[in-house]
Amino acid sequence: MATPKIVLxxxxxxxxxxxxxxxxxxxxxxxxxxxxxxxxxxxxINGTLGGDLPAVKRWLxxxxxxxxxxxxDVKWSExxxxxxxxxxxxxxxLSVRVRDEIVSFGAPHELTVDExxxxxxxxxxxxxxxxxxxxxxxxxxxxxxxxxxxxxxxxRFRGAVVPEVDNTREFVGLLDSGAFDxxxxxxxxxxxxxxxxxxxxxxxxxxxxxxxxxxxxxGIVHYGETFxxxxxxxxxxxxxxxxxxxDFSDHAAVIGRCAGCGGATNRTANCPDASCRRQFVVCADCxxxxxxxxxxxxNTDRGR
Numbered sequence: 001m002a003t004p005k006i007v008l009x010x011x012x013x014x015x016x017x018x019x020x021x022x023x024x025x026x027x028x029x030x031x032x033x034x035x036x037x038x039x040x041x042x043x044x045i046n047g048t049l050g051g052d053l054p055a056v057k058r059w060l061x062x063x064x065x066x067x068x069x070x071x072x073d074v075k076w077s078e079x080x081x082x083x084x085x086x087x088x089x090x091x092x093x094l095s096v097r098v099r100d101e102i103v104s105f106g107a108p109h110e111l112t113v114d115e116x117x118x119x120x121x122x123x124x125x126x127x128x129x130x131x132x133x134x135x136x137x138x139x140x141x142x143x144x145x146x147x148x149x150x151x152x153x154x155x156r157f158r159g160a161v162v163p164e165v166d167n168t169r170e171f172v173g174l175l176d177s178g179a180f181d182x183x184x185x186x187x188x189x190x191x192x193x194x195x196x197x198x199x200x201x202x203x204x205x206x207x208x209x210x211x212x213x214x215x216x217x218x219g220i221v222h223y224g225e226t227f228x229x230x231x232x233x234x235x236x237x238x239x240x241x242x243x244x245x246x247d248f249s250d251h252a253a254v255i256g257r258c259a260g261c262g263g264a265t266n267r268t269a270n271c272p273d274a275s276c277r278r279q280f281v282v283c284a285d286c287x288x289x290x291x292x293x294x295x296x297x298x299n300t301d302r303g304r
Contacts, residue, residue: 003053004079004088006036006241007060008221010102010196011072012044012117018098021045021066026096032059035091036241039102043113045069046102046196048240050079050088068115075194075221080243090242103196106169110207111200122190122202122213127226130189130216134232137187144183146171146192146201147238153281154245154256154266155220155235157191166278171201175208187212193237195219224248236266244268260286 015021018040025038029049034056036049049056063069081089100108112119125133134141143160145152152162161183163174174180188210190198198215205213216223220237227233228248235255236245245266254264258281265283270276273290282289 002082002086004050004082004090005053005056006048006050006077006079006088006090007056007074008048008077008194009063009072009074010044010046010194011069012102012113012199013068013115014113015040015042015044015068018042022096022098025063026094028059028062029094029096032056033086034059035088035094037091038096040096040098041100041102041108043108043111044102045072050090050241052082052086052088073195073218075218075225077221077239077246092242103200104168105172105200105204107172107200107204110204118199118203120203120206121199122188122206122215124217125189125214126217127223127231130214130223131231133187133189133214141187141189142183143232144180144188144190144201144205146190146197150268150279150281151193151238154268155233155237156255157232158234160191168197172204175204181209184210187214189214189216191216191223192219193239194221229253238268256281258283258286260289 021040032051032055034049034051036047038045038047049059060074064072079088079090083089143157145156145160145162148165148167149162156162163171165171165174188205190202190205190213192198195216195218198219202213202215220233223231223233224237229252234253236247236252238245254266256265258265260282263283265281267281267283268279269282269287271278271290272288
């Protein structure tokens with residue numbers, strides 16, 4: 001019987017030939033009937049893949065055999081299903097691409113990596129060390145969400161600062177604008193889904209005068225594996241595959257509010273208008289209603 005699995009992984013390391021890595025990963029995944037997305041740059045690799053358990057294990061053995069990826073951060077989770085052709089239903093296809101950045105802050109010139117990873121990032125904290133820091137610093141400590149506002153809309157650390165950004169590229173402009181300068185004298189813990197965005201974001205913050213910056217090692221995924229919903233996390237975790245979101249327990253809080261009716265939901269969806277790429281928190285009953293901008297256009301068109 002097929003056992004669907006998903007792996008979330010990344011590694012920061014100098015890669016002299018990203019295109020060769022792309023071809024290797026494309027052919028390897030295709031041969032194993034693995035789907036998902038992989039981004040590669042001169043600074044490392046980032047991806048999420050899904051497939052049958054034996055196939056994903058074979059992929060991981062080959063992946064870790066490459067010296068630069070031997071210590072890559074790899075997290076496992078349950079997939080939804082394997083279809084009749086042997087592919088994960090959580091991903092529509094396989095995409096393996098070379099980009100300037102493996103996480104798109106729009107600042108590749110600011111990133112420096114060596115064989116040990118990102119140079120100049122925030123101090124890493126395990127979930128246990130995070131709790132120790134919270135106990136020691138109390139309300140002085142700030143959680144800083146390194147994801148977009150929609151992701152944070154269905155789950156976040158209690159009391160976190162959530163920047164109003166639609167995508168990762170907007171963080172640099174916000175930091176440069178001085179919007180968060182009031183946090184520069186406080187301990188700041190950056191967090192994100194699996195830890196990769198925090199690797200870069202914490203370094204960007206340090207170079208902009210944030211003195212005491214930390215990053216949650218392994219991200220929300222690792223924290224949830226450690227403390228579930230019995231710690232400082234509230235809600236569901238947004239994921240970039242067909243599952244949409246995951247919960248860490250059977251008693252996860254539902255903190256999202258539907259953009260249509262205001263009801264509680266942990267669901268997100270794209271605007272149903274084909275010309276719109278906006279995504280928002282929305283319940284199943286309101287999912288067919290266009291976002292505010294396109295709803296206004298629809299009403300205007302009807303009135304003509």
